[in-house]
Amino acid sequence: MADTETKIDLIWxxxxxxxxxxxxxxxxxxxxxxxxxxxxxxGGRWVAERNTLLAFFLETAA
Structure with missing residues (x-):
């Protein structure tokens, strides 16, 4: 069985x-x-996904 689980790295x-x-x-x-x-x-706390946040900055820098 293939491992289809994706690891999400959240920044809280x-x-x-x-x-x-x-x-x-x-x-x-x-x-x-x-x-x-x-x-x-x-729940009153800010959360971002690390890869999405990094990609956002790479896109805006291009």
Missing amino acids: EVEEIAKLIGRSPRQTFHMLQKGELPAKKV
Whole structure:
């Protein structure tokens, strides 16, 4: 049986997202609030998928 399970690497909380994108937590929070980052609010906490977030920045840099 083939392994079709996909591993999703989630980043929880503004501080962790900020570390990944190289911004301050305050800058990141404002970007999240304005919908400028591919992330969602789940149960009052921000969450982003690592690969989606990285791909977003690679696309905007091109």
